[in-house]
Every structure is written in structure tokens, then in C-alpha cells.
Amino acid sequence: MRLEEAEIANRLKALLPADEQTERGCDRVLRRLKTADAVDEDLHNEQGWEELPRSSSRRWIALTAAGLVLLLISIAVFRRAPKDEVSWGRSAAEYFARLSRFAESGRTVQTGPSNRGPVFEVTSIRPSGPNRGGGRGFGPQACGGDLQVEPRRFVARDVTLYRLIALAYGKDCIFLEQNGELLLGGPEWVRSAGFVIQAVIPSSAPAYTRSQLDTGTAPQLQEMLRNLLADRFNLALHSEAKDMPVYLLTAGNGASKLVPWKEGNPARGFVGMAGLGDQRSFHIMGGKKSMAEFVLQLQDATRRPVIDRTGIAGEFNYDLRYAPSAGQVGAEVDGLSGPSLFTALQEQLNLKLEAARAPVQILMIDRAERPTEN
């Protein structure tokens, strides 16, 4: 058999999908990505097939399996409920009647103390396997893992209590971890032990997205999380003011060099390296960003709290280029060109960043215990 180039090309091209099929496939993926909260999974993670978010039959299998798991959890919860105990064997009919009443009315089933605001209807917590965390999440191990927020379901896989606290209190986990002084106390496992949490959100709660939870703008869901942590991890913490190194951001003399955002300009945000060869720099880019958002980017880049004292309002476009210095994100990369962050801020945006000490609210963990059995 002789295999010529043309033959290989012909046979391989015979495997190409039709343009219409490509178009349809890409459209389906585009739709799923635009609602990424519902499918926020990674095809090639270490957890195996059960986490495939996926299309067609496999997705149905995953959904059915998840439904079965939740049903089993519900059974376990009903069986353990101290007052309304329902046994599978003796009172199956009662159980089904209760389940159907619940389905019809959307009534909240409490699994723990309920006098502290909203709680999840049903929760399941179990320790992660030995392969949790590590390279999966973006950032330090304490902030690894995956989250999924759907209108009626909250799932956190391989997350530490540290990250759960950050989420519940509206903090940026990676910034907390990189700074190292904003969330203190508690046993070592708080930062290293992973847990898998599945919870049903009451139908009466607003439908939040993963992004809202990440940015601390999902108040009811955050409250449910706080109650969950208090109930199951017996978590107690308090907030206190601590004097620590910060940066003060102030406006320079003269007019600001921030370019106001205009209709049609892209909305974007990026903190990282860009450029080629000798021209590589670290960038803080923004489009349609407020000063508050710019300050968050600066915090990420400097690993230190930044206090905005510019008094500048509005939304802006900017592309700040600099070479990170010791202690800042990106400092470990060789060959980056540009001025220091401080000089760049002054020259490129007419803003001043000054080191100072100021009181900052930090969280102190007073007590945390490994979660109780489901």
C-alpha cells in the first residue's frame, strides 16, 4: 500500500465537518459559554467523568446522577430530622406525599437553625479526595477548587474553608492569601483541607450568578453560606481593625490622564504580561472601569490593600505598563521593561501611589471544626 501526501490529505479532509455543522456546534458552545455558571466545569479535570458538564447524552447522565444524589441526600435529611422523622420502610407513602407537597409548594425544608436569615434547603458536605486542589484552581492552593452557582443549586468542589469564608464575607480569596494578614487564625487544615459541598438554594432566593458570588454581590447567598459555616463547621470569627502597610492612591497635580469610557469602547479588564521580546511589560488594563475596580486591580498587582483617596468618579479606559518590583505580582519574571508601578501611575495616569500604614478591617477565626456528618 502506498500512501501519498494527496491520499492522506483527501482522507483527512473527508473527516472535516460540513460548514453548517461547524456553525451549529460553535453556536451551541457559544450559548453555553454565555451562561457559563451553569456549565462551569473543566472537561479534563482530575475528578473523572462525573464532572463533565457536557452536551447531549453525557450531560443528561450527569444531571440524572446529580438528581439521584440530591434525592438520596434528601432521604438522609428527612430520616435524620429530629421531629418529623420519616422512615423509608414504614412510612414510604408519607415520605412521597411529603416530597410531592414540597415539590408543589416550594416550601423551605430546614436542616439546621433557621432563625438567622436565609439558609440552604438541603446541604451535603464531604471531604475531598486526595487529589484535590493543586493545579486546578488559578492561584494559591487555599483558593483552589471549583464553584457552580445555579438558581437553585450551589456546588463547591475541592474548596477549603478559607475560600468559603472569603466567599461568605465577600472577599477576594487570592488577594487574602497573597496578602496573608487579612484573614488570620484557625487550625492549619482551614487552608489545606478540601471539601465538596452541594446545597439546594430556596426558590424564594434571588437567582445569583457565580460572578456575583465571586465579587461579593450576592448578599442572600453569602448569608446562607455564613449560616452553613456556622452550623456545620461551627465557625466563629470576628472582625477587627489592624494597623498594617497599605497604599494610598491620590490624584496628582493637574488634570487626570484617565481616558473617560465612551459608548462603543470595549469593557475589559486584565492584569498580566503582554508584549513581545524586549518590549514585554506588566499591564493593568481596563475598559469601562470605575476607580473602585481599578483599586481592586492595583490590590491584586501589589498584594497590599489600596485605599482610594482620589475622589475621581466615572468609568475609564486605561493601559498602565510597568515593570513589577519585589513583592509585586510578576516580579519573578525576568526581562520585563518599563518604569516602576509608582512612576508609571504618575506618568501615565497622573495618580500617586504612596506607601503608608492605616487601620484595615481584618477577619480573625476564633473557632473552626471539621464539619459534622451529613
Add this chain to the structure above:
Amino acid sequence: MPTTSRMPETRRPEFTPEVDDLFRQHSHFVYKTAFVVTRSPEDAEDVLQTLFLRLMRRRVPPTFLENPRRYLYVAAVNLSLNTIRSRRRQVLIGDVQSFDRAQDSSSPVADNPATQRLHRAIATLPPRTVEILILRYVHDYTEQEIARLLGRTRGTIAVTLFRCRNRLRKLMLASAHGESR
């Protein structure tokens, strides 16, 4: 100057206009690549989705900005090869006899035996070789264009293609011989 500003923000899995731009530029290229390697529309969609989810979460190397197309293409080939190899493992563990059914069940075309052999042979090639093979014979890139996209020399591309053709020939012969017995 940055090569591009199209990069989503850290840890915010949002479908930003920048991701939208990248998707429009590269999705067909990625989908077709994944489809040719996996021969399954579902797997091709999964590969495309996984890559863009990573992008939305910024789980990509810093060098991504220098050449997004290179990253997306290389990652698509690797993910697709992993997919077909893991599919093969899962079936072998579960049911040996269903291997061929599983291989062919999602095939978009009724391949002739030679094409099937070619496809099976590709699954055994190193990812770097498959990257070059698909660019050359599926996407019709010239050797120079491949070298530019993948950041290798033209000589490396030519030598790899030559060896790849020889290897495919041997693999296909072995496969045909195995089937005839």
C-alpha cells in the same frame, strides 16, 4: 506595545467582549481541528468549550497573549488526543468488545476501512506530530505557515512531516495486516 489586549480578567469566568472576539476569530478553526481528531461532534464541542472556559478563567499561560491562535490550536489537538485516548481506555475497562462500536458510533461519516485505519494511526502519533499533520493536510497550511504558527523552523516541520508519513504508512500497513488475520 502589547500584542493584544484581548484577555479576560483573572478568576472572573465572564464571557467578556474580548472572549467573544477570540471566539469569533478562532472557534471554527478549533472546532474543525477537534472534530477531525475525535470524529465526534459532542467531543469537538467539549474541547472548544473547555478551552474557552479556561480562557475565561485565565487558566492560560502568560505567553497566550503573544499568539492566541497557537495556544488554542495546540491545546485543541492535545485535548482531542486525550479525549480519544481516554475514550479508548474507558471502553477497554468497561467492555472490550464495544471498543470499535464506541470508536465509530459518533463518526460523522461512514469511513472506508483505509480512512478508519488512518484515523486510528493518528491516535498513536505524538501530539507535536499531529499538530503539524492536521495543519498541513486538513487546514492546508504551507510548511512555512506551520513553522510561523508553531514557532518552529521550516526544516523541523519538513522532517516531521516526512517521518510522519513513513510512520503512518507502517501503522496503516500493520493495522490492515491485523484486520486481515
